[in-house]
Amino acid sequence: MHRRSFLGWTLALMATLPGAALVAAPPTSKVILLATTTSTQDSGLLDALIPRFEQQTGFVVKTIAVGSGQAIAMGKKGEADVLLVHSPEAEKALVAEGSGVNRRLVMHNDFILLGPATDPAGIRRRPAAAALQAIGTGSALFISRGDNSGTHAQEKKLWKAAGLDPEGKAWYQQTGLGMGQTLSVASEKRAYTLSDRGTYLALRKKLGLEILGEGDASLLNVYHVIEVNPARFSKVNAAGARAFADFLVSKDAQAVIKDFGIGTFGSPLFFPDAGKPE
Known part of the structure; x- marks a missing residue:
């Protein structure tokens, strides 16, 4: 099993244990807790993006791949540092209530x-x-x-x-x-x-x-990255969340997204959208 898949599985399992609570990394930590959808995991996109980010920044990303609803619920509780999700109405509600900040367009399929x-x-x-x-x-x-x-x-x-x-x-x-x-x-x-x-x-x-x-x-299926609000949740790794969100909308990551899947499937699996109007 891929190391990142194993980490995601382990963290998800821990969340089901009585009394267990997932806690975002402390502000000075190099560990970032990413809550994202099963589609980004199952498609293999995260395996193309995360090692590149880790090599460039020195941060380590621990992934929990669940449905967008569960990922957003984690954001509401401060149990993740950053979200990569595709449920626009729920995303907007998260930001409106103050649990998420800096919602940015990443890609679509x-x-x-x-x-x-x-x-x-x-x-x-x-x-x-x-x-x-x-x-x-x-x-x-x-x-x-x-x-x-x-x-x-x-x-x-x-x-x-x-x-x-x-x-x-x-x-x-x-x-x-x-x-x-x-x-x-x-x-x-x-x-x-x-x-x-x-x-x-x-x-x-x-x-x-x-x-x-x-x-x-x-x-249409649109993905956004959202940082969990450190002003509301003091244990959120704000620096790590911002670094990962900035990476996803960078030219480097957008180029990876643009080409991902072409060699294997003959067509891209996702289309980069950073900087485009909603």
């Missing part, structure tokens, strides 16, 4: 609707809302992350746009897991699901799923 090649609900090339209507009215199996992640938040918006409430329906199952694991479940059950493109491309050789829906404006 998009969400895609996946399913078996047989496409029993006939959603191929339909707009996202119409595709979900076809899945729901036909009772085809849909696998949701169900974990309050950015992907889950987007999925709920799409169901609302489709005029459907899937909660409690027999054809709607929630894993409570990250993106990679949810894709594996959907593949095993020959079901539909919503994914970010990067994670799917990184794992598709192991999956029996095809892209059946893509390209809608409603499927």
